[in-house]
Amino acid sequence: MKETNRRTFLKGVATLSAIGAVKCGSAMMKSEQAAYDKYNALKIPRPEGLLDGEPVLQTPAPDSMGVAFAVTALANGFAEVADNPEMKNATRFMAEGLPLADIDDRVLCVRMTGLKPGTKYWYRTGAAKLEHPVGYWTKPSEIVWHAIHSFTTAGENAPSHFGMMCDTHAQFEQMARITKKYRELGVPLMVWNGDIPNSLTNAREDFVKHYLVPPHNEGYAADTPIVLNRGNHDFRGTAANRLGEVMMPRLPTERSMRDIALDRNFAFRMGEVALIGLDTGEDKPDHHPANGGFSRFTPYRVAQTAWLKDQFKRPEIANAPYVVAFVHIPLVELWPGANPGTTLEDYATWQKECADMWGPILTANKVQLVLAGHTHRYRYDAATDTRSWAEIIGGGRGAKTFQTLIEGKVEGGELVIRVHNTDAGTIVGEHRFKPRA
Ligand SMILES: [Fe+2]
Ligand SMILES: [Fe+2]
Structure with a gap:
């Protein structure tokens, strides 16, 4: 290209970006002029129907x-x-x-x-x-x-108020009762604590249906940010590791280089409450044939252990009056001999590996509460002499169970947890926690 033509061309590009149309200089080469003419001739009508569904707020952080x-x-x-x-x-x-x-x-x-x-x-x-x-x-x-x-936005000056739903398993009508309830209550942030699909996720479109255009739930996250914490069902199917194309991972600036792969773990304040997200992973050990030899949940849990320890070095987490940790698979052995997720038989009822690695850290830091899912049955296990934290399991899909919205709010100097049965429209439990010493 001759230098004069080149200058005219560059000027044309600048104009294009500035006003979205192109006025060509007379020095332009014929082929380029033809291209500009063709470009300018295309009139794109207003794209009605381009937007499908409502926006889904997600991955909130203080900034x-x-x-x-x-x-x-x-x-x-x-x-x-x-x-x-x-x-x-x-x-x-x-x-x-x-x-x-x-x-x-x-x-x-x-x-x-x-x-x-x-x-x-x-x-x-x-x-x-x-x-x-x-x-x-x-x-x-x-x-x-x-x-x-x-x-x-989240932060120490945000409302001390949050919600948790879990095990919705693509039962969209049942889920709609939860999403309606938290909007009625004005809950400013929801943790979706795992088991969002009910079967395999083999295509990105499955994620689109579950998260962006779930039937009966239009606008469910247009004003309520969703914090996603995965459950065992969220790792199944050939598209499972493409979740980030639909539900955004956390910003790399939120963690150290050592923890760069931990793009779903979260630790931030909602007012007086620090929320910490831990991923318990699959409900079967890595050597189970179902995993095909390519799952790495044990090293993933080890990596999260180092991350978890470091979160309590952050002043806003260390000094939080209340700390609530979220896991999908419970950390408490629900009955003697309950499946710990380490055997080849059946599947985990609780996650012993995570309980052994994370439980003592939570106790050493006087965490008051762990919120879990997975069993689909609301259950409360109080703190013990050796464990600082209580555990509450949320209800999920099932003929003999009910779906819950677990709401946490600081009221009168206590963290009050209300367990809503969203199927019946009742409150089935209330639990109160004192601030950390
Ligand atoms: Fe589930
Ligand atoms: Fe589960």
Whole structure:
């Protein structure tokens, strides 16, 4: 390319990015002029139907918030966030990725960063359909937006209030009673404590259905961020290790290089309560033939043990009046001889490996409560002389069980845990915890 033509070309590109249209210089080569003409000739109609379902807030942190949503055609995604409902001076984010922002024909994930802890924000998400009128030259449509929603970031000044649901197992009508309840109660953050699917996850679209467009649950996480903590069923199927394409992992800046693989563990404050997420993994040992020789849950649990110890060195965790740990498989032996998850027979009722590794750390740090799932039956086990923490198991899907929403809130100088039976619309348990000494 001659130097003069090259300059004109570059000027054209700058104009393209600035106003979304191109005015070509007369010095442009004929072939390039033809390309620009073709590019400009394409008029993309407003892409009605591009957005599929509502945004799903996820992976909350004191200074960031993830959001994902489904689309029906190749698009790029945006989130705008502001400290006021009119969206004045909103900051716009694109789907993650450098040097290329992510584009996709089904799932768009955007992370809003640089946020203040414990602060209410308003946001909206949107997408622009992408066409390629000339080779790889990409032309976006206008952006279509979801409605404006809001969230509050985590942090020591956030509300001392959270919820937990578990073992929903793709029973979407039953799940809708939970998601309706926590929205009625104004719970600012929900931990989804494992066993989200009911069968194998063999395609990303399965994740889309479970998380982004679950039937009967439209908007379930548009104003309530979801913290995902996996259960044994979440590791099954050939797409299981592609979960991060739909439910975002935590930012690498939240952990050390040693712990870089632990992209789902979490430890942050919601007001006076520190929430800690630990992943118990599969309900069978690594040498079980079901795992095909490629599962590594024991080293995964060991890695989390080192991570867990270090969390209590962080002042905001060490000084928290209340600490609640989340696991999917219980850490308490539910009855003498209950399956500990280390044998080839059946499957774990409780997770002995995790209990042995993590239990003493939780006790040494005076953690008051472990919230678990997996057995599908609400159960309370009090703390003992040798164990600082009580364990509460949430109810899940099943003919003889009921689904629970476990709500935690600091009231009158105590952490009050209310166990809602969302099938019956009743409260079936209330447990109170004093602040840590
Ligand atoms: Fe389950
Ligand atoms: Fe389970």
